[in-house]
Amino acid sequence: MPPMREHRLETPEGDICWFEWGRRGAAPSLLLLHATGFHARLWDQVVAALPSGTHVIAPDHRGHGRSFKPASLSDWATNAEVLLPLVDLFAGTPLVGCGHSMGGYVLTRLAAERSPAFGHLVLVDPVIMAPALYEGAGEGAVPDPALHPVARRRNRWEGAEAMRARFADRLPYSRWQPHVLADYCTYGLLPSASGEGFELACPPALEASMYQNALRTDPYRWLKELVAPVTLVRAPAGERGGDLDFSRSPTWPELGTYLGAQRDELWAENSHFIPMEDPARVAALLATSVSKLDAFGPQQG
Numbered sequence: 637m638p639p640m641r642e643h644r645l646e647t648p649e650g651d652i653c654w655f656e657w658g659r660r661g662a663a664p665s666l667l668l669l670h671a672t673g674f675h676a677r678l679w680d681q682v683v684a685a686l687p688s689g690t691h692v693i694a695p696d697h698r699g700h701g702r703s704f705k706p707a708s709l710s711d712w713a714t715n716a717e718v719l720l721p722l723v724d725l726f727a728g729t730p731l732v733g734c735g736h737s738m739g740g741y742v743l744t745r746l747a748a749e750r751s752p753a754f755g756h757l758v759l760v761d762p763v764i765m766a767p768a769l770y771e772g773a774g775e776g777a778v779p780d781p782a783l784h785p786v787a788r789r790r791n792r793w794e795g796a797e798a799m800r801a802r803f804a805d806r807l808p809y810s811r812w813q814p815h816v817l818a819d820y821c822t823y824g825l826l827p828s829a830s831g832e833g834f835e836l837a838c839p840p841a842l843e844a845s846m847y848q849n850a851l852r853t854d855p856y857r858w859l860k861e862l863v864a865p866v867t868l869v870r871a872p873a874g875e876r877g878g879d880l881d882f883s884r885s886p887t888w889p890e891l892g893t894y895l896g897a898q899r900d901e902l903w904a905e906n907s908h909f910i911p912m913e914d915p916a917r918v919a920a921l922l923a924t925s926v927s928k929l930d931a932f933g934p935q936q937g
Contacts, residue, residue, distance in 0.1 A: 650704025669739030675701030677823035685919035716745035787844035
């Protein structure tokens with residue numbers, strides 16, 4: 637792994653933790669946004685597979701990892717608003733943004749709000765569903781997060797190795813690259829408030845509130861405002877077996893056409909967890925996006 641530096645970004649609600657590899661220079665930088673319930677260090681194996689010297693920025697979303705923990709995560713769009721100051725820190729440096737799952741949704745909001753900052757967007761199985769599902773978005777009561785099955789996740793652990801051993805032979809983790817699973821467990825735990833053992837860095841109640849609010853803000857309000865070229869990669873679509881079945885893609889199959897994506901690829905051998913299953917392939921895709929942007933400039937992607 638290239639050397640990593642940990643930073644804190646002050647916001648009115650609390651600090652955002654973000655990580656940096658490499659140094660800002662004339663070449664484009666990579667902004668990596670993780671999925672619900674995870675953390676920025678799940679990108680470690682992608683970063684390790686990138687060309688030497690690539691400048692990478694990866695924040696923990698609010699409520700996740702080492703960032704501040706609000707009482708609830710009631711609006712996905714707010715996850716983007718909290719990160720706008722981080723994007724502004726790199727004004728003048730062309731960014732290739734990559735977002736996985738919820739991170740892809742957040743990336744589109746950031747790119748709509750700060751279009752000059754982004755030269756290319758890479759959306760990895762983003763949770764942007766069919767437009768009809770957002771009809772009436774924001775209306776009615778929010779479902780109780782306690783009713784979502786993820787709220788019942790085991791929160792207390794003896795340590796990362798116990799967590800890894802528990803998950804290693806269970807789906808979806810058994811499909812992940814072993815080093816990625818180790819990163820998930822190593823950096824996905826924080827010392828418990830009681831001083832005994834460790835707890836998940838994204839508390840189950842907060843993760844559940846994210847899922848229960850997935851359709852509260854309609855992303856089609858801003859998707860047509862995107863200026864940067866888009867690359868979209870998707871897992872196979874199909875009917876899911878339940879709220880925690882991630883074997884199928886949540887992405888609207890026509891999203892690439894709607895966005896006029898330069899590349900719209902179906903990675904048929906993967907589940908929703910594409911970066912965890914094939915970090916080297918994701919890194920190769922990102923390296924291509926960075927090199928093209930560096931050679932031709934933002935307008936060419």
